[in-house]
Amino acid sequence: MDIKNTLIKFQSIIALLVLCIVLAILSDKFLTPENGWNIMRQISVNVCISVGMTLVILTRGIDLSVGSILALSGAVAAGLLKFGIDLPSMNLYIGFTVFGAILSGLFVGGGLGFFNGWMITKFKVPSFVATLAMLTIARGATMLWTGGFPITGLGDNFAFIGTGWFLGVPMPVWITIVVVAIAVVVTKRTKFGRYIYAIGGNESAARLSGLNITKIKVWVYALAGILAAVGGIILTSRLDSAQPNAGISYELDSIAAVVIGGTSLSGGRGSIMGTVQGALIIGVLNSGLVLLNVSPFWQQIIKGFVILIAVILDRINHPNEE
Amino acid sequence: MAEEHIILRAENITKKFTGVTALDGVNLDVHTGKVNVIVGENGAGKSTLMKILSGVYPDYEGALLLRGEEVNFANPKEAMKKGIAIIHQELNLIPYLSITANIFLGREIVNSFGILDFKEMNRVTKNLLERLECDISPRTLVSELRVGQQQLVEIAKALLEDAKVLIMDEPTSAITDSEIEVLFRIIQSLKEQQVSILYISHKLDELFIIADRFIGLRDGKMVGTIENVSEASKDDLIRLMVGRDIKNMYVKESTDFGDEVLRVDGISLPKIYDKSEFLVKDVSFTIRQGEVLGIFGLMGAGRTELLETIFGLHPKVMTGTIYIAGKEVKIKSVMNAVENGMGLVPEDRKEDGLVLPMEIFKNISMASVNQVVKNGFLNAQTESELAKKYIDDLRIKTPSYNESAKNLSGGNQQKVVLSKWLATAPKILFLDEPTRGIDVNAKNEIYHVINNLAKNGLGVLVVSSELPEIMAISDRIIVMSESRITGEFTQSEANEDKIMKAAIA
Numbered sequence: 001m002d003i004k005n006t007l008i009k010f011q012s013i014i015a016l017l018v019l020c021i022v023l024a025i026l027s028d029k030f031l032t033p034e035n036g037w038n039i040m041r042q043i044s045v046n047v048c049i050s051v052g053m054t055l056v057i058l059t060r061g062i063d064l065s066v067g068s069i070l071a072l073s074g075a076v077a078a079g080l081l082k083f084g085i086d087l088p089s090m091n092l093y094i095g096f097t098v099f100g101a102i103l104s105g106l107f108v109g110g111g112l113g114f115f116n117g118w119m120i121t122k123f124k125v126p127s128f129v130a131t132l133a134m135l136t137i138a139r140g141a142t143m144l145w146t147g148g149f150p151i152t153g154l155g156d157n158f159a160f161i162g163t164g165w166f167l168g169v170p171m172p173v174w175i176t177i178v179v180v181a182i183a184v185v186v187t188k189r190t191k192f193g194r195y196i197y198a199i200g201g202n203e204s205a206a207r208l209s210g211l212n213i214t215k216i217k218v219w220v221y222a223l224a225g226i227l228a229a230v231g232g233i234i235l236t237s238r239l240d241s242a243q244p245n246a247g248i249s250y251e252l253d254s255i256a257a258v259v260i261g262g263t264s265l266s267g268g269r270g271s272i273m274g275t276v277q278g279a280l281i282i283g284v285l286n287s288g289l290v291l292l293n294v295s296p297f298w299q300q301i302i303k304g305f306v307i308l309i310a311v312i313l314d315r316i317n318h319p320n321e322e
Numbered sequence: 323m324a325e326e327h328i329i330l331r332a333e334n335i336t337k338k339f340t341g342v343t344a345l346d347g348v349n350l351d352v353h354t355g356k357v358n359v360i361v362g363e364n365g366a367g368k369s370t371l372m373k374i375l376s377g378v379y380p381d382y383e384g385a386l387l388l389r390g391e392e393v394n395f396a397n398p399k400e401a402m403k404k405g406i407a408i409i410h411q412e413l414n415l416i417p418y419l420s421i422t423a424n425i426f427l428g429r430e431i432v433n434s435f436g437i438l439d440f441k442e443m444n445r446v447t448k449n450l451l452e453r454l455e456c457d458i459s460p461r462t463l464v465s466e467l468r469v470g471q472q473q474l475v476e477i478a479k480a481l482l483e484d485a486k487v488l489i490m491d492e493p494t495s496a497i498t499d500s501e502i503e504v505l506f507r508i509i510q511s512l513k514e515q516q517v518s519i520l521y522i523s524h525k526l527d528e529l530f531i532i533a534d535r536f537i538g539l540r541d542g543k544m545v546g547t548i549e550n551v552s553e554a555s556k557d558d559l560i561r562l563m564v565g566r567d568i569k570n571m572y573v574k575e576s577t578d579f580g581d582e583v584l585r586v587d588g589i590s591l592p593k594i595y596d597k598s599e600f601l602v603k604d605v606s607f608t609i610r611q612g613e614v615l616g617i618f619g620l621m622g623a624g625r626t627e628l629l630e631t632i633f634g635l636h637p638k639v640m641t642g643t644i645y646i647a648g649k650e651v652k653i654k655s656v657m658n659a660v661e662n663g664m665g666l667v668p669e670d671r672k673e674d675g676l677v678l679p680m681e682i683f684k685n686i687s688m689a690s691v692n693q694v695v696k697n698g699f700l701n702a703q704t705e706s707e708l709a710k711k712y713i714d715d716l717r718i719k720t721p722s723y724n725e726s727a728k729n730l731s732g733g734n735q736q737k738v739v740l741s742k743w744l745a746t747a748p749k750i751l752f753l754d755e756p757t758r759g760i761d762v763n764a765k766n767e768i769y770h771v772i773n774n775l776a777k778n779g780l781g782v783l784v785v786s787s788e789l790p791e792i793m794a795i796s797d798r799i800i801v802m803s804e805s806r807i808t809g810e811f812t813q814s815e816a817n818e819d820k821i822m823k824a825a826i827a
């Protein structure tokens with residue numbers, strides 16, 4: 001009984017280890033430091049987004065707009081950094097430092113997330129619909145802002161965020177570690193985190209306990225927006241370019257990571273570390289399949305089945321949930 | 323071989339869940355054309371037994387004999403085909419379909435083109451509803467029906483399948499007294515049509531009206547039957563249920579009242595879509611420290627809505643004034659209500675009271691998390707101590723404070739909800755049907771908790787639709803009918819007749 005429970009508890013880690021061992025046997029390029037950092041760097045964007053997605057899903061919501069918010073925040077940061085705000089007709093020019101540009105990007109992400117939360121709580125728009133609308137709105141705004149062309153040449157300082165190393169660890173990995181660490185503490189050890197679980201577990205009971213549901217939910221969506229912006233800035237910096245079509249379908253990878261990590265789509269159950277493991281499984285799988293020269297078409301099919309298996313296992317372990 | 327008067331027999335039924343034996347060698351006979359009542363405390367195994375009889379649980383040890391023939395149902399549908407239908411405590415209807423569509427769900431009548439034959443189905447439904455004295459159009463959406471009417475739809479569904487055995491799990495727990503009367507008449511006429519009823523209920527009074535025989539279940543075992551209901555007394559029945567004599571029902575100790583804690587003046591709550599009609603109309607009352615005010619009324623009288631209104635759930639539409647400790651306050655939200663020292667134990671603890679998947683200790687600290695926060699972080703030790711305090715004080719039966727709330731019995735869950743509010747150190751506590759669906763012993767414990775709270779100076783407002791309960795626990799009783807107050811009695815003035823008269827006024 002205890003062995004079974006332990007196995008269930010650590011099933012993602014076990015799956016991850018098995019996956020790594022199998023890939024290490026099949027490819028001699030898999031278990032190398034370079035490949036390890038590569039995987040970590042690649043998943044860092046997804047982990048940042050997925051941390052926000054986890055919060056949203058824990059409240060029994062969904063956020064489909066993270067990919068578009070990522071694109072717009074990255075583009076805003078890149079655009080401000082490169083061109084500043086230049087309005088000759090009003091004789092106005094404001095230049096932006098790297099710091100200022102990043103802050104603006106985060107602000108845009110937070111603002112759009114806030115808007116999502118406002119629609120969802122104030123006007124009772126289902127989160128699926130509200131964020132679907134935002135997916136389109138933010139994508140369109142990205143196109144407008146960039147004119148449909150990439151913004152490139154952002155300078156070495158900005159590039160350091162996505163490509164630099166610090167104490168032998170890539171910068172995106174540092175950022176991700178900080179994001180994850182804060183998120184773990186917030187969800188496990190703060191009132192806000194407790195309320196997120198309570199709302200997802202039973203919103204009506206939470207409301208009747210005097211919790212400010214509106215405030216908590218708005219913050220959750222705002223945080224999801226900010227974290228999407230963090231991902232957007234890492235991605236823009238790594239590519240040294242803000243692509244107008246960056247982040248398309250990232251919301252799906254993110255939801256996949258959350259679900260593989262054992263967070264319930266019906267809310268109230270799950271964890272940040274589970275999501276990190278989910279993102280790692282997806283990242284390792286991607287990398288392994290590339291190394292093994294598996295065709296990209298097959299990669300997608302395999303990824304789909306991994307999601308199904310993860311959810312089936314979750315169903316078996318929690319048979320009584322809807 | 324088959325004994326004529328026994329339609330369904332369970333032989334030596336044992337059912338185990340992981341680690342728990344829910345039923346242990348139960349033998350049970352269902353007599354044809356009789357109301358067979360199963361009595362037992364919560365957790366005695368009644369619901370499990372019903373689920374086996376109706377095919378919900380196909381795995382069990384032992385045998386089921388239908389008219390002397392062994393049967394084994396793989397699912398409820400098979401049981402239904404053999405004429406065994408169950409009406410669950412929670413009704414299983416689809417709200418946005420019509421009565422007809424619900425009744426015919428899965429066995430629709432179609433014409434030769436495969437198109438639904440609404441005319442015929444509506445006709446059959448109308449006949450069924452007429453048989454049940456229910457004058458509603460078959461086209462009505464189920465979501466527009468009251469709970470009592472929905473129950474009749476469930477019964478109609480069973481009749482459509484020509485059910486010979488009808489299992490009813492607490493059918494009167496959510497319906498009004500007049501609906502109960504209708505239900506009992508229907509049961510009577512079903513009996514005359516040789517339908518056998520298997521009936522579960524906690525309401526002892528009504529059992530004597532309806533039952534032909536009692537079957538006692540205790541801790542998963544059959545403990546005996548009472549075949550001659552007319553000679554049995556309430557005490558006999560309680561002995562059969564709990565295996566011991568319960569001293570007389572709880573009676574509230576009278577205490578001295580202190581200052582006024584809550585006064586409401588002219589509270590009204592209009593209906594959302596029709597502002598000229600009211601859910602609560604011009605209600606005024608006062609509660610003092612140490613006083614238990616009971617609010618009695620039939621379902622739909624506006625009692626729950628009254629509590630909700632004062633508790634800040636309808637701030638935009640309500641009118642009237644609320645005074646706390648003599649000072650006027652504006653309650654704009656539940657948060658405001660809690661800040662002002664109010665707490666509400668809602669009617670439906672699973673839907674509105676608890677976060678079921680969460681641990682007990684988290685449920686207990688839910689409404690007062692600030693007291694377990696240190697330097698901005700939740701303090702696990704303070705929090706577990708808070709939980710342990712209430713687990714001890716209210717004698718919550720649980721293996722640990724870490725247990726999920728969903729694993730507790732109804733009475734213990736209710737105590738967790740109470741603990742949540744006690745942890746906020748409230749001045750006024752609203753209890754909406756605090757003992758619904760919990761067993762006799764747990765009820766008594768809850769009454770004692772209420773009494774102690776009053777003794778400690780709280781003002782307590784209890785809503786209940788059980789007359790003996792409201793009379794036992796209240797210092798004063800307000801009766802509501804059709805959204806307004808129709809009577810007010812002190813404990814010494816109150817009797818069942820007076821209260822009932824006011825409730826149907």
